[in-house]
Amino acid sequence: MKREHIETMISQEVERIISGTDLELVDVEYVREKNWYLRVFIDKEGGVDLEDCQAVSEKLSKVLDEKDPIQENYLLEVSSPGLDRILKKDKDFVRYAGRTVDIHFFQPYNGKKDLVADLVGKGEDGKLTVRVDGNEEILDMKTISQVRLHIDF
Known part of the structure; x- marks a missing residue:
């Protein structure tokens, strides 16, 4: 199987x-x-x-x-999924809107494979809206390998 x-x-x-x-x-x-x-x-x-x-x-x-x-x-x-849980389901993106997340890309985005951003939300179109340095950016979920809650130590 x-x-x-x-x-x-x-x-x-x-x-x-x-x-x-x-x-x-x-x-x-x-x-x-x-x-x-x-x-x-x-x-x-x-x-x-x-x-x-x-x-x-x-x-x-x-x-x-x-x-x-x-x-x-x-x-x-x-x-437990842990403090740095992976966000996968649509309800995860709703629940954790406003939180800081670590985004990992399949291919570099703006020259980087990782991005730390504030989660705004996920649209029905499958696009992820985040805030980076005060600016909103819209990311295609197809380009993202993983989204995790960010932990500051």
């Missing part, structure tokens, strides 16, 4: 598991590093705790044991 199919199927299972709770599914990754990892990122208002992650992990493990959809050996991880 292709990685994308596994991620879609696991996303559907997790959505079913968390339905009726205050949890939300942020992302699912099925990636090979040294080993295969199935990573599920969940969140809720105020942040998730260990008990939230453990409950989802236990329920998902039961489903995975029953259905056995993944042939390879893998490690299941259920966690």
